[in-house]
Each structure stands twice: as C-alpha cells, then as structure tokens.
Amino acid sequence: MEADQSRLLFLLFLFTWRLSPEVAAEVQESSDGSASSQKTVSLTDVPATMEFIAAAEVAVIGFFQDLEIPAVSLFHSMVQNFQDVSFGISTDSEVLAHYNITRNTISLFRLVDNEKLDLESKDIEKIDASKLSRFIEINSLHLVTEYNPVKAIGLFNSVIQIHLLLMMNKASPEYEESLHRYQKAAKLFQGKILFILVDSGVKANGKVISFFKLKESQLPALAIYQTLDEAWDTLAIAEVSVEHVQNFCDGFLKGKRLRENHESEEKTPKAEL
Template structure:
C-alpha cells in the first residue's frame, strides 16, 4: 500500500489509534469489568489516577509506553478515581485518594498483589515495579521444587 498516493481518512485513523490504545491500556468501568476479570492474562497492573488532572495525558503516554514492554504478559488497566463505581477497587487495595497516583499489581489465580504509591508515573517506575513482582512470583514458584529436591537428598 502506497501511503503517498492515498488520502488518509482522519476518522478511520483516530478510530484505529483508539482501538490500539485500548488494547494496551483498558479503562476499568462497569462496562469493561467483566472482560477484565475474564482476561486470559493472569497479571493485571492497575493505575489509579485522576483523569481530570492536568498531568493525566502525560501519565497515560508513559503508562502506555510501559504497557508495550509487557504486552501479552500483563494487562494494563486505568482506574479513574472520579468514577464512584471504582471506589470499591480502591478499597480492595486499601488506597486513599491522598496516595494517588498509585500502581497496584494483581495476580488473579491467588489474588497476590502489591501496591506502590507514586510521585509521578514514569516508564522506569512502572517497569521496575512489574519486574520486581514478577521476580517475587518466580521465586515463590521455585520454592516447592527446591523443597522436593531437598527432601530427595
């Protein structure tokens, strides 16, 4: 397809961008909740933030960039604290509005999770938080094998 010769339809392009953004970061609300809960990805990373804040567009740009690093491994979710229905999610992770923005990572099979209040959302902080949790999970998975190995000795 030769892009120089074809005109680009702005509506189609913005719809394409929106669809692909959703694939990287899913906004949590009553409509998407069922899909999120039944996702094939067992690790969920939630960003609790205020969509009305002036920092929101830049936070989302960085969060999306981090999501690309973990695509297919972790489901990145945006939780807007302005939605009344999201108060339950905040309460589950024992977060208060004064602690936001914050990240919460959640492993769905065993409900293990970790929370990190942030000064600002940065690609490095998100990446480090995810990697630390993944390493912790890996160590816990390795422990039963170590026990079985040691019992055989």
C-alpha cells in the first residue's frame, strides 16, 4: 500500500504541468536558447527525409498537402523557439505516402526510443501556437533530457521504462565535463534506458531529489527508476564517469540493488512530495 502511495505521489508530481512563474521562466529560457539562423529544411524526396530524421536526436516534420494554410507559417515560427530540434517540411507525394500521411500532419521523430508521434488534431489547418509548442516541448526527448515538469509527461509516455537521473548542479565547475561523459554513457544504453539530467540548482527540483532519499551533500548522484514495478536505486558519486554510469546501469539491469543494504530506510514513508 505504501509503495502504491509513493508511486502515485511521484507520478502526480512529475505530471504536474502548471508551473510556478519562476520554474516556467526557466523552462522557457531553456527551450528558447540563443538567437540563431536555424531554418526549416525543405524535404523533397524519401532518401533526403530519412537522412534528415536519422541525423537528428529530435526532428519535427510538417507533412503538408497545401502550403497556403495558416498552420504552415505557424510551423515556421516554431523553429527559433526550439534550438535543439530539427525542423523539416515536405509536400512531396512520395514522402507523404512513405510515412502513411493522408492529410496535413505534423510529426515528431526521436532517436532515443525510435518513436514517431503525430500531433493529434482534427483540424490541423487551424492549430494554435500553444498546442503546437506544447506538443514539441513535451515530446522532445534527447539522449540526455534535462528534467522539468513539462518534459516529465513525455518521459513517462516513452516506451522505455527505465530512467536514469543524474542529479547535479549545472553551476558547478565540473558540470560540462560531467555532462559530456554522461552523454557518452547514454549512447551505450540507447533504446534501453532514458538518461535524464536534474539540475539541483533549481529549487523546484528538490522534491525529485528528496523522493530518492538523497541530500544535497550526497550530490552529484545517480538515481535509476523502473516505471513498470517502481523499483529504484541510487548511487552517490564523487565523479561522473562513463565507467561509473555504465556499471551502475548494468547492475540494475541484472537485478543488483545497492539499496538492499539499507532496507530500514525503505520503511520510511516518502512524505516529502
């Protein structure tokens, strides 16, 4: 019963999308990025489209039969809001047929779990900016995805049921090198484990950290979580290395649990949330 309550509280917290003004500002800042000349790529044949999708961690493609509808200009306007997403557009009949497109459709492709997601809308021609932006924000999962309550929805909708969280302050001097190593490790488990970054410098993320019974003094740390049976484990690490991450993940996949050594902690209700 206690485990069920903890699961419910955790999911309720992660799926919460009504952000405080402070957190919302941070989410917006992370998605906006710096101004650039990124543009929508015109995809004129099937090989070019396949290559475009394969080269991006996250690709959003507008499959349109008519470029004169308002949704097309709205689609182009999204490009500068998501600097880490590749945008393409196609009206080619062979491309549309290859992806089983029978009407105007906006699709998101992500490398991390090989998923194709279509924006559900009965009238895509009149879609508004908030719905399109939210669709992209929720579902933009990368090899390493930075956590925020909006992205959490996409994480739990993924077919990958094991999530690894690196909890670390992005302001620390070791952050850049640690992230680089974490990304290298993520490639080793692509399709098996979702790699997530939780910035401990963001106040709102304290609840995620405390859920896994970790304290600031124990960070950086890794936490691994399986959505199917709520099994989880943690590891405090002095240094983020590919070897540490790989060994921790391999151990979890083989059923080894470090937390089995301190079961007394497990009996404490997770009331922080």
